[in-house]
Amino acid sequence: MSQGSPPGAGLRVGLFVTCLVDLMRPSVGFAAVKLLEDAGCKVVVPAQTCCGQPAYNSGDRADAKAIARQTMRAFAGCDYIVAPSGSCGGMLAKHYPELFADEPDASREAVAFAAKCREIVSFLTDTLGVERVKARYEGVATYHDSCSGLRELGIRAQPRKLLESVDGLRLVELEDSDVCCGFGGTFAVKYGELSGAIVAKKTDRIAATGADTLLAGDLGCLMNMAGKLSREGRQIRVRHVIEVLAGMTDDPPIGEGAAK
Amino acid sequence: MSVALTTPRFKDNVHEALHDARLQRAMNTAGNFVPRRAAAIERLPEFEALRDSARDIKNHTLAHLDLYLEAYEQRVTQAGGKVHYARDSEEARAIFLDLCKARGAKRVTKGKSMISEEIGLNHALEAAGIEAIETDLGEYIIQLRNEGPSHIIAPAIHVTRDDIEADFRKAHLHLPRDRDLSQPETLLSEAREILRQKFLSADIGVTGANFLIAETGASVIVTNEGNGDLTQILPKVHVVIASLEKITPTLDDVAQLLRVLARSATGQDMSVYTTLSTGPRRAGDPDGPEEYHVILLDNGRSSMLAGEFSDMLRCIRCGACMNHCPVYQAVGGHAYGWVYPGPMGAVLTPSLIGVKDGGQLPNASTFCGRCESVCPMKIPLPKMMRHWREREFERHLEPTPVRYGLGLWAFFATRPALYRFATNVATRAMALIGGGRGRFAWAPLAGGWTRYRDLPAPQGGTFQARWRAKSGAVN
Numbered sequence: 001m002s003q004g005s006p007p008g009a010g011l012r013v014g015l016f017v018t019c020l021v022d023l024m025r026p027s028v029g030f031a032a033v034k035l036l037e038d039a040g041c042k043v044v045v046p047a048q049t050c051c052g053q054p055a056y057n058s059g060d061r062a063d064a065k066a067i068a069r070q071t072m073r074a075f076a077g078c079d080y081i082v083a084p085s086g087s088c089g090g091m092l093a094k095h096y097p098e099l100f101a102d103e104p105d106a107s108r109e110a111v112a113f114a115a116k117c118r119e120i121v122s123f124l125t126d127t128l129g130v131e132r133v134k135a136r137y138e139g140v141a142t143y144h145d146s147c148s149g150l151r152e153l154g155i156r157a158q159p160r161k162l163l164e165s166v167d168g169l170r171l172v173e174l175e176d177s178d179v180c181c182g183f184g185g186t187f188a189v190k191y192g193e194l195s196g197a198i199v200a201k202k203t204d205r206i207a208a209t210g211a212d213t214l215l216a217g218d219l220g221c222l223m224n225m226a227g228k229l230s231r232e233g234r235q236i237r238v239r240h241v242i243e244v245l246a247g248m249t250d251d252p253p254i255g256e257g258a259a260k
Numbered sequence: 261m262s263v264a265l266t267t268p269r270f271k272d273n274v275h276e277a278l279h280d281a282r283l284q285r286a287m288n289t290a291g292n293f294v295p296r297r298a299a300a301i302e303r304l305p306e307f308e309a310l311r312d313s314a315r316d317i318k319n320h321t322l323a324h325l326d327l328y329l330e331a332y333e334q335r336v337t338q339a340g341g342k343v344h345y346a347r348d349s350e351e352a353r354a355i356f357l358d359l360c361k362a363r364g365a366k367r368v369t370k371g372k373s374m375i376s377e378e379i380g381l382n383h384a385l386e387a388a389g390i391e392a393i394e395t396d397l398g399e400y401i402i403q404l405r406n407e408g409p410s411h412i413i414a415p416a417i418h419v420t421r422d423d424i425e426a427d428f429r430k431a432h433l434h435l436p437r438d439r440d441l442s443q444p445e446t447l448l449s450e451a452r453e454i455l456r457q458k459f460l461s462a463d464i465g466v467t468g469a470n471f472l473i474a475e476t477g478a479s480v481i482v483t484n485e486g487n488g489d490l491t492q493i494l495p496k497v498h499v500v501i502a503s504l505e506k507i508t509p510t511l512d513d514v515a516q517l518l519r520v521l522a523r524s525a526t527g528q529d530m531s532v533y534t535t536l537s538t539g540p541r542r543a544g545d546p547d548g549p550e551e552y553h554v555i556l557l558d559n560g561r562s563s564m565l566a567g568e569f570s571d572m573l574r575c576i577r578c579g580a581c582m583n584h585c586p587v588y589q590a591v592g593g594h595a596y597g598w599v600y601p602g603p604m605g606a607v608l609t610p611s612l613i614g615v616k617d618g619g620q621l622p623n624a625s626t627f628c629g630r631c632e633s634v635c636p637m638k639i640p641l642p643k644m645m646r647h648w649r650e651r652e653f654e655r656h657l658e659p660t661p662v663r664y665g666l667g668l669w670a671f672f673a674t675r676p677a678l679y680r681f682a683t684n685v686a687t688r689a690m691a692l693i694g695g696g697r698g699r700f701a702w703a704p705l706a707g708g709w710t711r712y713r714d715l716p717a718p719q720g721g722t723f724q725a726r727w728r729a730k731s732g733a734v735n
Contacts, residue, residue, distance in 0.1 A: 021723055022722045022723045022724055023686075024716065025718070026726050027719060029723035029726075047677070049672070049673040052673070056646070058662070059649030059652055060670065063670035067670070070674060074676075147629055148627075148629070151628075151630070183626065184626025188708070188709055189709050190708060191271070191623075191624050192711055193271075193278060193711075193712060195712065196712025196713060198626075199713060201586075223716045226714075227716055230713075231712075252698055255699040255717075256699075257695055257699070
């Protein structure tokens with residue numbers, strides 16, 4: 001890394017904020033902006049809705065394609081498209097090409113677009129070579145590997161590496177951290193009981209670590225685990241990993257109110 | 261349907277399974293396939309390369325299946341055996357019953373065979389007054405319990421040792437009541453004692469096949485108990501029942517597939533027994549059956565060959581997908597409601613019984629992808645489950661509220677300006693209602709979520725609205 005000029009200098013990065021962060025937890029979006037700007041990137045936020053995954057995974061290819069086309073158009077002109085989610089990042093980077101596999105022209109466009117898409121922690125570390133962050137967090141944290149980020153994008157070591165550089169934070173490993181939390185998008189509602197049983201195993205594991213904080217890289221999984229932890233009356237703070245990496249933890253944790 | 265089908269009521273099955281304390285105890289203590297597999301693969305640096313090679317062998321075979329089937333039949337015939345083709349379960353059962361009738365068979369011993377489960381062979385034999393005896397220990401246990409297998413390689417994984425002791429005491433009434441059945445070893449030796457007499461008096465022995473070798477006409481079974489060998493050697497007639505995608509070109513190919521099979525299944529480098537049988541006993545052979553038959557079952561597989569589910573025909577039935585599946589691990593195999601459970605069952609079942617009856621299974625997945633990541637044949641299981649969902653969507657088979665909700669969501673998601681306005685208003689309203697506690701214990705239309713966990717409340721206002729307000733920029 002050359003001295004003086006940050007690794008992302010000169011890069012125009014489109015933030016694909018994801019519909020869940022957009023709707024439920026804007027502070028994660030601002031954490032993403034901070035991390036990207038700290039790395040020297042010029043961040044833009046084109047008007048956007050969703051990556052189309054709910055339609056794609058429900059067998060509705062036509063709507064998934066319409067949403068994908070709209071997303072690709074909105075982010076034209078960006079050097080990279082970065083999402084604070086392995087699931088949505090995986091949709092953009094891995095599934096868009098698959099979605100258009102039967103349309104040669106659109107397929108070329110989707111492949112070129114996909115090549116520019118990244119999950120944010122992977123973008124900072126693998127693409128920009130960021131090795132540490134300037135942040136402080138008092139607590140013992142454990143980390144859950146969300147499925148798409150782990151298995152579609154190979155994200156495992158990267159968040160742990162950056163978390164090591166956070167002052168005051170001690171990271172303890174979660175047993176079966178690579179096992180699904182039971183979220184699965186619409187699965188969590190369509191098969192609520194099954195999803196609830198799977199997340200109950202996860203919260204047992206989380207509690208067994210003794211950590212006071214749970215971190216992960218996908219808001220859907222985090223809402224699922226936070227919702228189960230609070231239903232079980234367990235006092236564990238739940239946050240998106242980049243809130244901690246950005247040092248932006250003033251907002252209450254997921255599922256906790258300002259009144260608390 | 262030959263096997264009691266409860267797949268359409270999958271959700272009820274799940275509910276029952278989750279509230280079955282005995283089953284949950286069994287599932288929580290069952291095996292340790294996951295760490296064993298991981299350790300076996302750790303010991304074999306070329307495992308990833310072997311997966312590629314295994315996938316390529318099967319892809320090649322499936323692309324030329326007609327040629328290899330002909331070659332295989334020729335070799336079996338040359339070795340003195342006979343190949344029977346069965347289009348469906350009914351034909352397969354009829355062929356088998358004809359063989360029994362011609363030999364006046366009264367007792368049939370069976371090695372472990374999922375295809376015999378698929379065609380419902382035991383019920384057919386029972387109806388014909390023929391005694392069928394499962395000789396694999398797990399299969400023997402579930403036969404006593406009048407159940408089907410709940411796992412493709414560990415059929416009795418859903419029962420505890422205490423259950424087995426109770427089953428044995430109920431079934432083996434001729435043995436002393438004060439005998440010790442507290443150890444796995446004592447249970448095993450009791451089963452062995454009983455089965456040994458059956459082996460010697462059986463008229464026909466049935467096995468499945470892990471592979472059928474086109475080059476030699478041999479059928480291959482891999483087992484850990486040796487019961488398969490006794491099943492196929494001792495009776496006068498040996499019948500192999502297998503589906504047609506078991507064909508593998510050469511012995512060398514089989515040797516490669518074996519290197520990924522046991523490691524993926526049980527974490528063994530090799531299973532204890534790998535047994536090849538080629539035709540009936542030849543002059544000078546010390547043992548073997550007088551007759552050797554192969555029933556090759558299609559049951560819809562040939563129509564899978566050309567379509568988007570052809571990858572599924574690479575499956576070598578190791579069970580790694582279910583061992584690593586959060587859904588299977590939560591509810592066990594019987595909840596899937598037919599023969600094949602877990603991710604492989606979620607793809608295969610709709611192919612074999614139709615998406616109308618089997619469609620619940622490919623929907624009941626979080627798409628966590630762990631199954632695909634451990635599949636030795638690199639079968640894209642989540643992708644194929646998604647294909648089934650597409651078929652359902654095309655045919656309007658999903659529940660109306662789901663389709664309606666999805667349509668409404670898509671309406672907004674494809675109209676960014678309207679979406680931004682509506683979501684900003686909605687999240688502000690939700691934050692006002694739930695923001696104090698930061699979560700909802702109940703929310704309209706989200707009962708599937710809030711019955712089992714809280715729903716975190718939104719912070720209020722969307723990111724996009726806040727960003728625009730903050731930066732004043734339109735970019």
